[in-house]
Amino acid sequence: MMKFTKWNFIFLLGGIIVYIADIGVDFWVASKYFYQGQYFWAVLILCFRGLSSLVTQIFSYHWFKNDWNGTHPGKLDWIFLVHFFHCGIFIRYWFALKYGCQAAFRQDSSGDVSETDPPNIIQKQAIDVLTDINMLRVFKTFLETTPQLFVQIYVLMEYNNHNFYQYAAIIISFCGISFSMVDYQISLRKSLPDKEELEALPKLVYLFYKLLTITSWILSISLITLLSVRSSVIVLILLWSCGFAWTLKQHTTFCKSKEMEYLYRTVVGIILLFTFFNIKGRKTKAYISIYYATHTIVTVGILLVCLFWKPAVIEKVHLTIVSGLAVISLVLGLIFLAVYYKYFHPTTYCKQRTFFDEVDRRGGDNMEVGRFQNFIMQ
Structure with a gap:
């Protein structure tokens, strides 16, 4: 520790x-x-x-x-x-x-x-x-x-x-x-x-990855809300449902009571609306690829709808500037994401220290296993 x-x-x-x-x-x-x-x-x-x-x-x-x-x-x-x-x-x-x-x-x-x-x-x-x-x-x-x-x-x-x-x-x-x-x-x-703790450069890369991907997504959802509030609500509810269903499939064990666990899964579903959140401590390469591929498709779809559907409300908010910021933020965010996982991810950048293996843990090690041992966010 x-x-x-x-x-x-x-x-x-x-x-x-x-x-x-x-x-x-x-x-x-x-x-x-x-x-x-x-x-x-x-x-x-x-x-x-x-x-x-x-x-x-x-x-x-x-x-x-x-x-x-x-x-x-x-x-x-x-x-x-x-x-x-x-x-x-x-x-x-x-x-x-x-x-x-x-x-x-x-x-x-x-x-x-x-x-x-x-x-x-x-x-x-x-x-x-x-x-x-x-x-x-x-x-x-x-x-x-x-x-x-x-x-x-x-x-x-x-x-x-x-x-x-x-x-x-x-x-x-x-x-x-x-x-x-x-x-x-x-x-x-x-x-x-x-x-082991990450150094300054990996932290900075991680910061820009989160900042840029979240910025792109919020700008995209804001644009579709201008077109249709109902469509925006439907998209958000659909994506939250997918995130919540994923937490159910993962059989999370973060809380000790069933009621609190379902509340936790509900909150995680909301977090997944905006950014990736690993909840089980498993390898995330496939999950994170699917997640941001979905966000990219939805973002591009929103921008295409705005491009071909040009009511006055969209023209007055400088669609070119907002959509340009959304695209640039998304591209740069994905680049920082790729760099982070390629060069700075803990499994690559840090030399992992193992204090005990599974047999030792089951054998009665005195170190207490807290709720945060159940997963790690990547």
Whole structure:
């Protein structure tokens, strides 16, 4: 298992600031829509915020419940109360700061970790709580940030009302989505004992692969929404159904209860609308090829429909510029994807370390296998 470093602690502090700022930005954007008389979009922005918060609180509380396994019944009561008021993420950040400070700066404090605990236990606690936070951030990203971004782009093109705050919010959202995926990939690899951390260049290639492919897809869906909202909804529901069916076929075992597992599969289906997400830790070459081949076909189909179907609403949003950005982003994104898997994928770029084989694991190794051992996102 890799170490929780001082840099990780600094980025953790930055993550708390960004999370609080993101809440303020959501209400700021909604207030702008209210001020302009676009009440529907303002309410929709807030609904996405409420939905993502509800789902993340549910997962966060159940993770606390599973991890403590009845050992802290009194604490679970106030943990539930805090999550009920949608503040559960701040408890997780508090634990991350507590364990992260001990792991990074070797400070001891009265609590779950004492000076008698071996250093690897302290490191594991810090890394596990950070991985949980980044997993919740991924859920939030695709339940809130991505739909909000889609709404902002649609409103920008539909009403041709260009404001600085709209451009700023769109750019920040695109970057936030990509960085959340990279942060999760990094923390997930830290939590797995047989994985080594990627260096700066592979992380950068991975970042551009995610940023460009997601940008192309959101621009394409925004264009078809301008043509027909009904068609856009049908396409999204169809693609979500395919993603959800795939999770059912994979027989995921991320959650301990059947209800939570189906909620997890539903959320993963939404994530798969926008980017590839490996949920079983298996080889992904075939799956990822099918996934992006499908996205390419759908994107090209959308652009062809827009090209031959030229109503006034499409002509006024500079179809050439938007479609050009979608095509360029898609091509560059696929290039970065190919480069990443050819030269920088962990199985190629890193020398894998194996601490134990399957026989050792079944033989009663003391290392605890957490929920993130069930899969790894590539």
